[in-house]
């Protein structure tokens with residue numbers, strides 16, 4: 001068998017964590033599981049509605065562009081990318097074409113082609129009875145698309161780039177970028193060529209590229225590229241041609257499969273969306289490179305540079321960069337001790353003894369449950385105590401120790417009812433306190449307050 005060179009380019013879609021959607025005021029909440037709740041005529045695609053541009057979303061992409069060392073657009077516009085699919089009933093997706101917000105830049109030694117902004121589609125759910133259901137909560141969520149140059153040479157490098165991308169987005173606080181929640185979705189363009197035939201007959205230096213879609217974890221990114229590389233080499237070795245197409249990843253068989261022959265850009269009939277204003281970025285003071293740069297936190301690469309001067313191992317350094325909560329603890333302790341000779345010892349204890357008390361997996365589940373409102377901060381403390389003392393699984397502990405926050409409106413309404421009955425004419429704050437007590441301190445105080453205010457309002 002001949003030697004082959006692998007070439008990979010990545011396309012990564014990320015949902016931005018803005019308050020509202022890209023072109024309307026509907027809430028942007030990737031945790032909302034009641035279907036079709038955060039919707040309005042604009043994101044439902046009704047004819048005759050007028051979209052408006054979400055400034056926060058544009059700013060997020062521009063900040064990222066500055067962090068990447070890319071070129072920020074002076075001028076931009078949004079385009080209609082025309083195609084029909086049940087999850088995009090207006091018949092087009094609002095995207096960008098000629099004028100992406102960011103061009104160029106670099107991350108992990110990978111050159112960036114562009115970063116542009118578009119809207120997410122609705123979600124299709126195919127149920128067992130053969131029906132398809134549509135949920136529009138996701139429709140119109142700001143979706144940022146990154147395209148890299150085809151310069152990645154190994155499956156591991158591709159996965160590492162995706163990891164670094166996620167980390168950067170989290171540092172910039174512009175997306176949770178959780179792959180398991182679909183907030184970050186990776187596609188890989190994969191091609192191989194024989195190393196002794198640098199140019200094919202068309203004069204291109206790359207082989208035929210195949211796009212693999214829906215890679216939903218870093219492991220899968222690596223596995224799918226590995227599989228695809230082997231498949232293409234095998235085809236070429238047999239004298240077959242690699243077909244330019246879009247392939248999916250079969251989780252069970254652990255292989256890629258053909259989905260469709262790829263459309264090219266002219267099939268989409270891009271044209272500027274006449275409903276949206278053009279943006280002269282250079283005339284918006286908050287979008288000046290200086291203002292954007294001033295808004296940046298310490299970036300992962302800067303943190304590495306600073307930590308590397310402390311004389312700790314690369315392995316420890318990566319723990320602190322990838323898990324900033326441990327990094328913060330490390331730096332705080334170093335700062336208190338103010339003794340250079342103790343830095344390594346501190347780092348050893350934190351990364352072994354202390355870190356083994358609570359596994360990062362369980363700890364991140366605690367954080368997730370707090371942000372979802374399933375645990376109050378008091379409940380989180382309780383769970384962490386058990387995790388440190390006896391270990392276990394976060395959710396199980398929360399359930400067994402009765403620490404789950406009560407969010408069920410029907411149950412809370414009953415409690416509110418009782419409290420109102422027992423304490424006539426008391427102020428709302430007092431009633432919230434009473435209701436909290438009745439719930440064994442498990443009620444979600446925000447919902448309680450809302451229910452009580454509503455009820456007090458009813459009574460005039």
Ligand code: MN
Nearest residue numbers: 013095118145
């Ligand atoms: Mn896209």
